[in-house]
Amino acid sequence: MTRRLESQVLDCAPGMRRREFLKLSVAASGGLLIGFYFPASAAAAAETFAPNAFVRIGKDELVTVIVNHSEMGQGVYTALPMILADELDADWNKVRFEPAPVDPAYNHPVFGIQMTGGSTSTWSSFEQFRKAGAAARALLVMAAAQQWSVEPGSCRTENGSVVHAGSGRRASYGSLAEKAAGLKPPAQVALKDPKDFKFIGKPLKRLDTAEKTNGKGIFGIDVKMPGMLTAVVARAPVFGAKVKSFNADKTKAVAGVRKVVQVPSGVAVVAEGFWAAKRGRDALQVDWDLGPMADFSTESQRKQYAELARQEGLAAKKAGDAGGALASAANKIEAVYEVPYLSHAMMEPLNCAVDLRGDRCEIWTGTQFQTIDRMAAAEVAGLKPEQVRIHTTLLGGGFGRRACPESDFVREAVQVAKAAGAPVKVIWTREDDMHGGWYRPMYYHTLQGGVDAQGYPVTWVQHIVGQSIMADTPFAKMMMKDGIDPTSVEGAADMAYALPNLQVEYHPTKNAVPPLWWRSVGHTHNAFVKECFLDELAALGGKDPLDVRRKLLAKAPRDLGVLELAAEKAGWGKPLPAGRGRGLAVHASFESFNAQVAEVSVDKDGKVRVHRMVSVMDCGTYVNPGIIEAQVQGAAIFGLTAALYDELTFANGRVQQSNFHDYPMLRMNETPEIEVHVVKNTEKSGGIGEPGVPCAAPAVCNAIFAATGKRIRKLPIRMNEAA
Amino acid sequence: MISFIVNKRRVSVDVDPATPLLWVLRDNLGLTGTKYGCGMAQCGACTVHIGGQAVRSCVAPVSRAAGKEVTTIEGLSPDLSHPLQRAWLEIDVPQCGYCQSGQIMSAAVLLKEIPHPSDDDIDQALTGNICRCGTYPRIRRAVHRAAEMMAERPPGAKPRPKPGTAGGEP
Numbered sequence: 001m002t003r004r005l006e007s008q009v010l011d012c013a014p015g016m017r018r019r020e021f022l023k024l025s026v027a028a029s030g031g032l033l034i035g036f037y038f039p040a041s042a043a044a045a046a047e048t049f050a051p052n053a054f055v056r057i058g059k060d061e062l063v064t065v066i067v068n069h070s071e072m073g074q075g076v077y078t079a080l081p082m083i084l085a086d087e088l089d090a091d092w093n094k095v096r097f098e099p100a101p102v103d104p105a106y107n108h109p110v111f112g113i114q115m116t117g118g119s120t121s122t123w124s125s126f127e128q129f130r131k132a133g134a135a136a137r138a139l140l141v142m143a144a145a146q147q148w149s150v151e152p153g154s155c156r157t158e159n160g161s162v163v164h165a166g167s168g169r170r171a172s173y174g175s176l177a178e179k180a181a182g183l184k185p186p187a188q189v190a191l192k193d194p195k196d197f198k199f200i201g202k203p204l205k206r207l208d209t210a211e212k213t214n215g216k217g218i219f220g221i222d223v224k225m226p227g228m229l230t231a232v233v234a235r236a237p238v239f240g241a242k243v244k245s246f247n248a249d250k251t252k253a254v255a256g257v258r259k260v261v262q263v264p265s266g267v268a269v270v271a272e273g274f275w276a277a278k279r280g281r282d283a284l285q286v287d288w289d290l291g292p293m294a295d296f297s298t299e300s301q302r303k304q305y306a307e308l309a310r311q312e313g314l315a316a317k318k319a320g321d322a323g324g325a326l327a328s329a330a331n332k333i334e335a336v337y338e339v340p341y342l343s344h345a346m347m348e349p350l351n352c353a354v355d356l357r358g359d360r361c362e363i364w365t366g367t368q369f370q371t372i373d374r375m376a377a378a379e380v381a382g383l384k385p386e387q388v389r390i391h392t393t394l395l396g397g398g399f400g401r402r403a404c405p406e407s408d409f410v411r412e413a414v415q416v417a418k419a420a421g422a423p424v425k426v427i428w429t430r431e432d433d434m435h436g437g438w439y440r441p442m443y444y445h446t447l448q449g450g451v452d453a454q455g456y457p458v459t460w461v462q463h464i465v466g467q468s469i470m471a472d473t474p475f476a477k478m479m480m481k482d483g484i485d486p487t488s489v490e491g492a493a494d495m496a497y498a499l500p501n502l503q504v505e506y507h508p509t510k511n512a513v514p515p516l517w518w519r520s521v522g523h524t525h526n527a528f529v530k531e532c533f534l535d536e537l538a539a540l541g542g543k544d545p546l547d548v549r550r551k552l553l554a555k556a557p558r559d560l561g562v563l564e565l566a567a568e569k570a571g572w573g574k575p576l577p578a579g580r581g582r583g584l585a586v587h588a589s590f591e592s593f594n595a596q597v598a599e600v601s602v603d604k605d606g607k608v609r610v611h612r613m614v615s616v617m618d619c620g621t622y623v624n625p626g627i628i629e630a631q632v633q634g635a636a637i638f639g640l641t642a643a644l645y646d647e648l649t650f651a652n653g654r655v656q657q658s659n660f661h662d663y664p665m666l667r668m669n670e671t672p673e674i675e676v677h678v679v680k681n682t683e684k685s686g687g688i689g690e691p692g693v694p695c696a697a698p699a700v701c702n703a704i705f706a707a708t709g710k711r712i713r714k715l716p717i718r719m720n721e722a723a
Numbered sequence: 724m725i726s727f728i729v730n731k732r733r734v735s736v737d738v739d740p741a742t743p744l745l746w747v748l749r750d751n752l753g754l755t756g757t758k759y760g761c762g763m764a765q766c767g768a769c770t771v772h773i774g775g776q777a778v779r780s781c782v783a784p785v786s787r788a789a790g791k792e793v794t795t796i797e798g799l800s801p802d803l804s805h806p807l808q809r810a811w812l813e814i815d816v817p818q819c820g821y822c823q824s825g826q827i828m829s830a831a832v833l834l835k836e837i838p839h840p841s842d843d844d845i846d847q848a849l850t851g852n853i854c855r856c857g858t859y860p861r862i863r864r865a866v867h868r869a870a871e872m873m874a875e876r877p878p879g880a881k882p883r884p885k886p887g888t889a890g891g892e893p
Contacts, residue, residue, distance in 0.1 A: 073818030073856045205815050212820030213811045214803055215756015215796035219821060222755035230750070255739065273750035274759070275742050347760050347768060347821040347855045396758070396821030397855050430761045626815060630861065634818055637857030660765035660853060669846035671859040 053105065054132040055084055056098075057140075061160065061174035063090045065129075066098050068106035068114060069121035070368050071208060072398035073634070074689045075627035076121045078206040080129050082623055083122075086199040087133030087192055090173070091160030097207050099392040102370040113371035117403045117517065119590035119687020122623055126685055134189040136180075143180035144171045194621075194682070203626030208394075220366040220393045221427060223353040228423045229258055231416045232277040232432075234284050235266040238653035239437060239512040240291040243267060250283035260284070261419035265408075268416045274427055290653060293512045298442070298649040302338070305444035305465040305509065309336075313463055313505030314484050317493035320501030325459035329450025331540050332459075337447065337529040338714040340647030342440040342518055343663060348396020349433040352413035353425035356381055361388045365410060366395035368403035372474075376407035380414040399638075400517035404438055405473035408514075431658045439648060440518030441467040443488075443525045447533045455541025456551060457534065459501035464489055464526070467515040468508045483508065487517065491526035491694065496559045496588060497534065497552040513650075519638055520693040523589040527694030528643075528701070528715065531585035535702045536711065545584060545702065546572055559586055561679065562595040562616040569677055570597035570614040580611065583702025585695035590687030592619040593679075596636065596695035599672075600703035606719030608644060610672040610700055615692055617676065620683035632676045632692040639696025641666040645716050727788040729754065730798025740786035744778075745769045747785045748795060756796040756824045760853070767852030770825035771795045777832040779851075796824035799831060807831055810869035818856035826852045830866050839870050 056064040065081035077097040085095045100106040106114050110124045137157055144162035145152040148169055155164050163170050194200070211217035236242070246267050248260040256276025261268050267286055271277035326332055352365040354377075361381045367373050370390050378385040395402055402409075413426040428436065443466035450459045468485035470476050479486060484506050493504040518524060538548040546567050553560040563586045567573075570582060579601045586595040599612040617632050645664045649656045657663040701712040710722035726735040729752060736751050743762075748754045748771070757780060760768030764779040771780045772794040773787065799805045803812065807827050810816075817823045826849065833840055833848035840848070845866050854862070 071819075073820070075818070205812070206817075208820065209812050209815055209817055210803060212817035212823050213808045213827065214799075215754070215824050217820055218755070219758075221759065222749075224753070224755075273746060275739075275746040275750070345855060347766065347819065347853065348758070349760070394821075395819060397819045399855075427759075430763075630815070630818060630858065633860050634857030637859065638855070659763055660761050661763065665766075665853045665855060666857070666859075667850045667853060668859045668862070669850045671857075674860055 054129060055088070055136050057136065057173050057177045059174050059177055061091070061094050061172055062096055063088065063094050063160075063173070064096045064098050066100045068100040068108075069125065070099070070116040070366065070392055070395050070398065070402075072116065072366070072368065072395035072402070074121065074631060075206055075624065076116070077208050078204065079122045079623045079627060080125055081207060082199040082204055083126060083129040084133035086197050087130045088137045089157035089159065089198070090133075092199060092204065094160055095207065102374050102390045107371070113369075115371065115403060116368040116398070117400065119592070119690040123591070123685035123687065130191055131189065134191050135185060138186050138189045139180040139183050140173055140176050142183050142186070143176040147171065147176070147179065200623050202624070204624060206627065217394050219348050219396045220353065220364060221348055221351045221396070223364040223393060223425060225353065225355055225423050228353065228425055229270050229272060229420065230274045230277045231268045231270045231420065231424050231426045232274070232281040232429065233263065233266050233268045233412065233416065233426060234281050234286050235432060235436065237288060237435075238290045238293045238296070239514070240293050241288045242291065244287040244289045246287065247285040250285070251280040254280040254283055259420050261416065263412060263415040263419055265412050265415075268419065268426070270416065270420045270422070270424060277427070278429065293653045296511065296653045297651050298340070301442065301511075301650070302444065305442075306336075308465045308507045308509065309444055309446040309463040311507070313507040314482060315503075316464070316484050316489040316506045317502055317504040319499070319503075320459070322459045322461045322501040322503035325501040326448055326450050326461065329459060330453045330455075332448065332450035333536060333540050334446070334448040335533060335536060335711075335713055337445040337532065339443050339525040339528065340649065340715065341442045341513065342642060342646055343434050343648055344397070344399040344401035344518055345434065345663065345665065346395075346397030346399060346401060349430055350401070350409040350428040350436065351426060352409050353423070354413045354417035355423040356414060356417045359383065359387055361414065362391065363388065363410065363414070364391045364393055365413075366393045366398070366402060367410065368395070368398050368400070369407065372405065373407045373410040376411045377414045380411055381418065399519040400521070401438060404516065405475070406514075408436070408438065430660070434648070434658055434663060435655050437514040438516035439513065440524060441469065441513075441515035445525070445529045447529065449533060449537045451537055451541035455543050456548065457497070457499060457537040457541070460499050460533075461503045462492055462529070463505050463507060464492060465507040466509060467511065467513070469515045469517055469521070471508065487522040489526065490522040491587060491589060492530055495530055496556040498555060499552065519635070520589060520690040523587065523690070523694040524642070527585065527587040527589070528697045531587060531695065531698030532701050532711070532713065535583070535698075535705065539705070549584070549586060553586070558593040558618050558683070559588055562586060562593045562618050565677060565679070566595035566597050566614050566616040569616065569675060570599070570612075572597065579707060581703045581705070581707025583699045583704070583706055585698035585702065587694045589691045589694055591684070592617060592686030592688065592691040594618075594691050594695050596699040598696070598699035598703040600700055600707055602704060602708050602719060608700070608704065608717055608719065610640060610670075612672050613674045613696070613699070615674065615676050615695070616679065617688070617692060618679035618681065618683070619686040619688050619691065620681060621685045622678065622688070625678050628678050628688050629676045631688050632678075633674045635690065635692025636674050636696045637666050637671060639693040640700065643697035643700050643715055643717055647716055725785055725789050727790060728792045730794060736785065738785060741784045743781050744771070744773075744783045744785045744788055744793070745780040748780060754795050754797055758821055758824055760822065760825075765853070766822070766825075767829060768822050768825040770828040770852065772828060772832065775832070775835070777829050796828060799827065805831070806869040806872040807834065807865070809872060810865040814861050814865040814868060816858050816861045816865050818858055822852060822854045823858075826854065826862055830862070830869070833866070834870060834873060838873060840866065
């Protein structure tokens with residue numbers, strides 16, 4: 001599986017520009033289906049083309065946009081239809097969305113597999129959806145022009161109709177659909193001048209709000225099929241543990257339990273409905289061979305990481321002579337920063353429904369990784385990938401967890417369905433989800449830094465210790481160089497600060513706890529460390545944190561731009577009520593630029609209260625500022641949750657947290673006012689789902705220093721551990 | 724056999740009386756708008772009304788509903804006309820949407836009891852409902868907006884056209 005996928009990923013390396021070819025076919029409804037042929041890869045461009053369909057226009061005037069990215073809250077079921085509808089000059093009230101089936105035609109234009117992640121959905125599909133809309137529009141104009149025996153050039157389009165300028169004749173897109181379907185597409189289509197965009201750049205309402213407000217939206221956990229059973233799986237209590245034996249006598253006595261089957265991940269209890277399956281699972285007695293992780297603990301891991309950080313690591317960045325500059329610095333400090341394992345904790349726990357029969361396998365699930373899941377399912381089922389159909393449901397949050405390189409939750413569900421011999425939906429309990437691994441890995445950083453005689457930072461030495469996410473995945477070959485996982489050092493090795501001397505070393509570690517991308521990935525820890533340690537250096541040199549950043553970002557205009565605006569909007573330097581402090585952070589990630597200012601107080605019991613956040617986002621050319629505001633607010637809350645509360649710790653090989661009582665989420669009453677400013681410019685589009693996360697923790701920690709004089713160097717924030 | 728009324732429809736289910744109402748709604752009655760999030764009354768995704776009170780259905784045994792009236796998100800209104808649903812649409816509250824049924828059902832009880840809630844009232848009523856996407860700022864705005872809508876048009880009243888507008892609906 002891995003090798004096959006690797007070659008597929010490699011074939012479609014980033015940066016590849018694809019030529020598009022138009023293709024038409026008549027949809028089953030008699031409507032117009034417009035799509036593209038893309039070469040499968042640059043090498044095969046001449047002879048191999050894959051069809052790719054993004055829009056369907058019916059006689060009923062409905063414009064259905066087929067979206068090849070998963071909707072997990074980020075608004076892609078609205079943003080991509082907006083792009084297409086704009087070039088189409090569609091009537092927005094007639095626009096609908098539909099999740100794409102799994103097909104190479106729907107592969108991510110940059111990553112070469114069908115997936116959603118890396119804050120790339122909107123920008124990577126921007127041109128693709130524009131061209132799909134423009135091509136559809138051109139054909140509808142041709143159809144109208146033929147019908148009226150006029151020149152296409154004498155027709156224009158508006159709001160779902162073609163209009164002939166001279167005669168004022170008008171034909172709706174629906175009425176032209178059938179005729180347009182029979183036409184040969186033009187070789188080239190013209191795109192709009194961006195100044196003529198009608199939808200792009202406007203805060204249009206989301207298309208998926210109604211079904212998320214009346215209970216009708218179908219998430220994976222809601223899927224039903226005839227004869228379907230529900231399974232709950234008893235999984236290893238320690239990573240790497242194996243089933244030695246199990247006793248299901250009590251389980252089988254539970255009303256509604258139909259089958260108990262062993263699968264590679266554990267023992268599945270298959271029943272009529274969740275509750276019977278859960279009760280059956282609770283009654284199951286499993287004897288586990290715990291394996292080498294039986295004694296694993298967070299304490300021993302910290303010691304191991306601290307030891308590693310003292311050794312020489314892999315050079316992720318070497319500029320100037322950081323060591324020499326430390327020796328000659330006017331003043332210097334060193335510090336240790338730490339972050340824990342984190343669970344994605346999507347509100348909808350993992351689940352997957354499978355109907356496996358003979359020569360086909362139907363899967364319903366909320367996934368970010370269709371291509372990989374399909375290959376995994378095919379492998380388990382003994383089928384070809386083409387015999388596996390994945391129906392992408394709504395995702396009750398993703399944050400990276402539903403993009404698993406090993407397809408753990410899909411693979412297991414197919415195994416259960418195979419063993420049970422019936423259509424099955426596997427549901428993970430919250431505890432199962434939290435104990436299931438694929439966490440944001442724990443990281444340990446050591447830092448040394450120095451300032452010059454004027455008090456400005458001149459040198460920085462950083463050691464980053466932690467598990468690589470990419471290593472041992474199909475992405476390693478494409479993404480890793482010289483053993484360095486870019487996601488482990490992103491935001492540190494490539495920091496925007498103009499430091500003459502910068503040395504960043506990476507120490508990859510391995511253990512059986514599976515690591516995974518978690519909303520903003522390496523930036524989750526590297527931004528925290530970079531922005532807090534820079535604050536330490538500013539304090540060491542007796543400088544204002546804003547002034548130091550200004551000086552070091554003088555040649556980074558977009559970083560500087562968001563920094564200045566955030567400082568202005570937050571009233572940086574203006575007096576605050578007694579006991580409050582302001583902290584700031586600025587960080588670029590996923591090709592977008594974000595700065596945040598937090599206003600914080602700490603009560604006498606050490607409880608941190610965040611009163612206000614200002615977040616400024618420059619994501620370049622944007623599609624829907626209403627969705628962006630929501631993403632940036634939500635990202636700040638996601639970052640605050642990790643900063644204030646969360647950690648997964650291990651003792652005796654077991655994760656010690658299990659549910660929201662000991663792995664809390666920020667709640668309504670703790671949520672500060674979050675003011676979002678979106679920068680308007682014409683720069684290339686960047687991401688939006690993740691870039692709002694990294695600054696939240698350092699802004700808060702720097703504000704705590706401003707309010708209390710105490711430094712937070714370990715997350716989550718525990719004031720009693722602050723120095 | 725346990726009988727109760729769900730969304731104005733009488734139902735009888737033959738299940739263990741200790742089964743949480745959540746799973747009876749979802750698995751026996753097909754009402755999947757009510758969500759499972761934690762199973763221990765920590766997140767509020769499963770919030771429904773029993774006799775007009777907000778209840779975490781993941782820990783409420785179905786026996787508690789016997790003979791009572793249960794309302795789920797599907798029964799809040801037949802057509803998205805409840806002020807909260809209208810406000811949710813106007814302000815575009817949901818992101819992933821998974822927690823929103825519970826948020827709305829908690830807010831509905833709040834507005835019934837306190838037609839003009841303060842921010843503190845909203846905190847009180849909705850702090851039991853987690854949203855991992857972080858839609859809280861918009862939920863707060865939408866609850867205030869729904870309260871305004873209710874004041875404009877009391878439940879059951881005919882639309883009252885505003886001067887200069889064609890009708891009561893936005």
